Amino acid sequence: MSLTDPIADMLMRIRNAHMAELDIVEMPHSKLKGEIARILQKEGYVIDHTVEGGVKKVLRVYLKYTVDREPAIRGLRRESKPGLRRFAGSGKLPRVLGGMGIAIISTSAGVMTADEARKMHIGGEILCSVW
Numbered sequence: 001m002s003l004t005d006p007i008a009d010m011l012m013r014i015r016n017a018h019m020a021e022l023d024i025v026e027m028p029h030s031k032l033k034g035e036i037a038r039i040l041q042k043e044g045y046v047i048d049h050t051v052e053g054g055v056k057k058v059l060r061v062y063l064k065y066t067v068d069r070e071p072a073i074r075g076l077r078r079e080s081k082p083g084l085r086r087f088a089g090s091g092k093l094p095r096v097l098g099g100m101g102i103a104i105i106s107t108s109a110g111v112m113t114a115d116e117a118r119k120m121h122i123g124g125e126i127l128c129s130v131w
Contacts, residue, residue: 004082006030007127010059011076017063018071029057035111036104036127037061043102043113045073045130079103079126089123101131 003009010033017025027033029051037049037059047062064072079094080086088094093114094103103114107124117124 005078006033007036008078008081010036011078011128014061014063014073015076018073021065021069023063025061025063027059027061029053029059032106032111033059039102039104039111039113040073040130043130073130075101075129075131077129079128086126087123088126090118090121093118093123094126094129096129097131101129103129 006028010027013025013027034049034051037046040046040061041049045064047064049059049061052058052060066072088105093105095114096103104127105112105114105117105124106127107117107120107122109117109120109122111127112120114126
């Protein structure tokens with residue numbers, strides 16, 4: 001199966017798993033998806049992520065919930081799409097919900113949050129927003 005936007009597929013799988021109150025969501029692995037999962041884990045939106053398999057690797061993301069079974073991720077939005085790429089310089093990087101959420105940016109120094117990119121004075125492609 002060929003996907004035109006694997007990042008949008010990843011975000012939709014996470015959104016659907018939260019709506020079904022699943023603890024684990026699996027998807028095909030790629031380096032970019034792995035970096036996004038790493039950032040989500042570092043920022044406290046997911047518990048953990050693992051990569052398993054040989055030739056066809058699988059990215060497994062362990063979702064985080066509150067005591068009331070409310071998802072830690074309230075919302076996900078794909079910002080830059082294959083048909084319309086969104087780039088921003090270091091001074092124009094977005095602040096999600098006034099700093100309550102994160103924007104994930106692909107830069108020349110790797111994938112990072114908008115806050116990290118702002119501190120390093122580099123811009124890049126705005127991949128997605130999480131809150």
